[in-house]
Amino acid sequence: MLVHIFNRFLGDSTSRQAFEQNASEATLEKAQAHDFEDQHLSSDEIANRNAMWCYLRAALRGDQEAQYKMGLSYLNGQLGLDRSYSHAEKWLEQAAHQGHLHAKEQLKKAYDELAFS
Numbered sequence: 001m002l003v004h005i006f007n008r009f010l011g012d013s014t015s016r017q018a019f020e021q022n023a024s025e026a027t028l029e030k031a032q033a034h035d036f037e038d039q040h041l042s043s044d045e046i047a048n049r050n051a052m053w054c055y056l057r058a059a060l061r062g063d064q065e066a067q068y069k070m071g072l073s074y075l076n077g078q079l080g081l082d083r084s085y086s087h088a089e090k091w092l093e094q095a096a097h098q099g100h101l102h103a104k105e106q107l108k109k110a111y112d113e114l115a116f117s
Helices: 002-010 013-039 043-060 064-076 085-097 101-112
Strands: none
Touching (some): 064 085, 064 101
16 A cells, blocks of 8 residues: 555656665765764774663663663763752762662762762
């Protein structure tokens, strides 16, 4: 059904070829732009970005160590993240709630130093 609509919309094969060529070029341009962005990042920046995404995926699945790492990263502005006390508090509280000892200690320290209010 979709092929039929596609063919009706584009009409003849010349229009279809032009459409496919434009779509391919747009995809290639997007891929090249992404590669260009990566070329301007250092290997440490790329490693930090990849680590952050791995921690985030695990933290969202409930992994307490990853939640702790995300909390520390936001607290200290690490792994390419901007410092955010509200995000740090959220992740550290989730890890502490699951019994992560270092997260509990870090929360206490942050509250004592008034990083979190």
